[in-house]
Amino acid sequence: xxxxxxxxxxxxxxxxxxxxxxxxxxxxxxxxxxxxxxxxxxxxxxxxxxxxxxxxxxxxxxxxxxxxxxxxxxxxxxxxxxxxxxxxxxxxxxxxxxxxxxxxxxxxxxxxxxxxxxxxxxxxxxxxxxxxxxxxxxxxxxxxxxxxxxxxxxxxxxxxxxxxxxxxxxxxxxxxxxxxxxxxxxxxxxxxxxxxxxxxxxxxxxxxxxxxxxxxxxxxxxxxxxxxxxxxxxxxxxxxxxxxxxxxxxxxxxxxxxxxxxxxxxxxxxxxxxxxxxxxxxxxxxxxxxx
Numbered sequence: 001x002x003x004x005x006x007x008x009x010x011x012x013x014x015x016x017x018x019x020x021x022x023x024x025x026x027x028x029x030x031x032x033x034x035x036x037x038x039x040x041x042x043x044x045x046x047x048x049x050x051x052x053x054x055x056x057x058x059x060x061x062x063x064x065x066x067x068x069x070x071x072x073x074x075x076x077x078x079x080x081x082x083x084x085x086x087x088x089x090x091x092x093x094x095x096x097x098x099x100x101x102x103x104x105x106x107x108x109x110x111x112x113x114x115x116x117x118x119x120x121x122x123x124x125x126x127x128x129x130x131x132x133x134x135x136x137x138x139x140x141x142x143x144x145x146x147x148x149x150x151x152x153x154x155x156x157x158x159x160x161x162x163x164x165x166x167x168x169x170x171x172x173x174x175x176x177x178x179x180x181x182x183x184x185x186x187x188x189x190x191x192x193x194x195x196x197x198x199x200x201x202x203x204x205x206x207x208x209x210x211x212x213x214x215x216x217x218x219x220x221x222x223x224x225x226x227x228x229x230x231x232x233x234x235x236x237x238x239x240x241x242x243x244x245x246x247x248x249x250x251x252x253x254x255x256x257x258x259x260x261x262x263x264x265x266x267x268x269x270x271x272x273x274x275x276x277x278x279x280x281x282x283x284x285x286x287x288x289x290x291x
Contacts, residue, residue: 005242006250008233013253015230019223020096020254026219027087032212033220034080035198040224041191049188068175072168072186073193079164080194086161090154097255098155101134102162114170117243126246126287133281134255136273176239183235187228255281 026033086095112118175181202209213220237247260278 005237005240005247008237008240009242009247009250010253012230012233012237013251014257015226015233016251016254017257019226019230020092022219022222022226023084024087024092026216026223027084029212029216030084030088031081031198031201032209033216034084035195035202035209036213036217036220037224037227038080038191038195038198040221041228042188042195044225045184045188045191045228048184052182052185065175065179065181068171068179069181069186069189070193072171072175073190073197075164075168075171076190077194077197079161079168082157082161082164086154086157090157095154095158095161097134097137098158099161099165100251100255101131102159102166114174122287123246126284129280129284129287130250131284133277133279133284136277136280137255139273172235173238176235183232183239184228186235187232191228253281 023033023037029036083095083099086099172186175186176183234247234251
């Protein structure tokens with residue numbers, strides 16, 4: 001993998017961990033918060049999309065192109081709602097790692113069987129180490145963490161979210177690498193579709209929506225700006241030729257970033273298992289970057 005692609009994925013990991021922390025803090029708002037940050041994303045990234053569209057033919061305006069744009073938007077909508085619901089019923093430290101751990105396993109299998117990418121021993125070993133590191137960070141070596149209040153719900157919603165991550169990763173990789181649609185254009189149209197599909201919830205009771213968002217707009221602005229940017233970086237890496245089977249698991253560096261943020265900023269207790277998880281994840285990333 002080229003250094004530029006590697007840098008994009010690393011930056012995306014830092015940004016991804018940051019916006020998930022913001023989203024967790026607004027978990028109680030539910031779908032209205034998803035609508036709000038999609039609104040912010042549509043407005044903020046519109047000038048960039050207009051520039052890209054006017055500079056060249058970046059969208060395959062064919063039936064298959066439109067179908068895949070709509071499919072991507074629907075999967076991303078389901079992902080956003082599923083993730084937000086998971087944060088409502090369980091801890092970030094349960095939902096996030098399970099989602100991020102399940103996603104790359106499934107998306108890598110999709111890359112192998114659907115996109116025809118060839119697996120390598122080093123890539124598979126790196127993937128296994130990344131997933132193992134995420135598990136250690138989440139549980140700190142104690143599987144009973146999933147049996148605590150909210151643990152089972154976190155497993156269910158995290159796994160469902162991971163499945164959706166795998167789905168949109170494969171679909172969007174096809175859109176970018178095969179159909180040639182620019183990453184920012186794909187992400188913007190996906191946000192636009194989610195905006196219109198969620199609008200009826202707000203229109204049905206605008207006062208309740210406004211009240212629900214009271215005090216949460218700054219979080220919506222943060223997620224609306226950061227969430228598309230992190231994913232655009234990943235799509236740009238794919239568009240530059242980086243294989244999906246390496247990019248997908250490398251994105252899970254975000255769990256390491258989240259753990260480090262918790263240690264340094266939130267002053268969370270550091271245990272040997274969490275440190276071992278970070279070391280395992282780093283080893284996996286090193287293997288993947290050399291694949």
